[in-house]
Structure formats: C-alpha cells, structure tokens
Amino acid sequence: MNALLIIDVQNDFCPGGTLAVNDGDQIIPIITKIRDRFDLVVATQDWHPAGHKSFASSHNKNVGEIIELGGQPQVLWPDHCVQNTPGAEFKKGLELKPGDKIIRKGMNPEVDSYSGFFDNNHVDATGLNEYLKSMGVTELFLAGLATDYCVKFTALDGIKLGYKVNVILEACKAVELKPGDAERAVAEMEAAGVRIIKQFLKPPTALYQPPLR
Numbered sequence: 001m002n003a004l005l006i007i008d009v010q011n012d013f014c015p016g017g018t019l020a021v022n023d024g025d026q027i028i029p030i031i032t033k034i035r036d037r038f039d040l041v042v043a044t045q046d047w048h049p050a051g052h053k054s055f056a057s058s059h060n061k062n063v064g065e066i067i068e069l070g071g072q073p074q075v076l077w078p079d080h081c082v083q084n085t086p087g088a089e090f091k092k093g094l095e096l097k098p099g100d101k102i103i104r105k106g107m108n109p110e111v112d113s114y115s116g117f118f119d120n121n122h123v124d125a126t127g128l129n130e131y132l133k134s135m136g137v138t139e140l141f142l143a144g145l146a147t148d149y150c151v152k153f154t155a156l157d158g159i160k161l162g163y164k165v166n167v168i169l170e171a172c173k174a175v176e177l178k179p180g181d182a183e184r185a186v187a188e189m190e191a192a193g194v195r196i197i198k199q200f201l202k203p204p205t206a207l208y209q210p211p212l213r
Helices: 024-037 128-134 147-160 181-192
Strands: 002-007 040-046 066-069 072-075 101-105 139-145 164-173 195-197
Touching (some): 002 024, 024 139, 040 147, 139 147, 147 181
Parallel strands (some): 002 040, 040 101
Antiparallel strands (some): 066 072
C-alpha cells in the first residue's frame, strides 16, 4: 500500500506568509492532480506554540542565525505557523478530504520538528509512523514544502524506518537559504536511497508507465 505525504502546505510557507517559499503555492495544482492516484493521503502541519525556541524573536537574534537548541544546530526562523493563527492554516486550494489524516508537528517549544516523523532530536514521535504501519503502508510519495528542510528530513526518516520513499520533485519547492541548498538536499536524499521523481505528470507515451500500482 502506498501513501502520499503532503508536507506543510500552509499559509506561512506560501507567498505572503512570514516564512514564504518562492512560488510555494504553485505546487497546489500539481498535488490536486495527483492526490487521487494514491491509496492514502496524509498532510503534515507545523503547529508551533507562541514563543517557540526556533523563532529568532525568542532569542533577540536575527533570522538565519544558527544557535544550539537541544544539542542540535538550529536555524532561527521568523515566527511562523503559530497554533490557531491564519498562518498555520493549510493554504486555500489545497484539497484535503474527510478521510485524509493530519499529523501536527513542532509542538514542543524546546525543539523544532522538520521531519513529519520525529522532532529534530529524534526523541518525540509525531505518531505518523504508527499510523502508516497500522494502515499497511510500505511506500511513500512526498510532496510539499520545503525540499531542503521538512521534505528532506521526512524522506530521510522514512528510509530509516524501512519505507520505500519517493519525492515528487515537481510538487516541492525549496527555501534555499543558501544557493544550491535544493540541489544538495536532492543529492543527500538520493544517496540515502530516496527515489527522486523529477516529473510525475509526464505526457503519455508508449514507454511511460505511471510509477504506481
């Protein structure tokens, strides 16, 4: 059984948001076109309490500075995806259906949670792995925001947990704090065994077979 994981397609990560990814909203039509090809759909949602320690404002520091948080290097971000605020809501146009599972992450104010599976310390789990296992999922397809952070770390954890993992690159966008971050993230995922699908919605040809079922 396969599952589509839609990673953090929220207002604050889209144009106009506090941590906007360039053209982040442009992946929504692609996700809409592909979502019904999958057996199961799960959406992750950053869900930070106010004053989260990953926010630059919590330390009187500048966005982009790096500190140590819980023993891990932590990029400091603008306040984003604060619980029960418009910025934390899923972006309008993202099609979520009643049967779709929503997994929230980043709720511990002391540690960030890039991965949909664990916090950055790999101490607290989100419940995603348990849910997927209970549903009999063995293969994951990832889409969402952002390629070089939450998509990447979710994919890497998926591999470690024994899933076959695919990243649908045309349905992802990157933050690119530094030029080349997206390319490096793709290389790191491929080296770990993640399959990178550059173009899922290919035009039909005699040689092309959809990468499902």
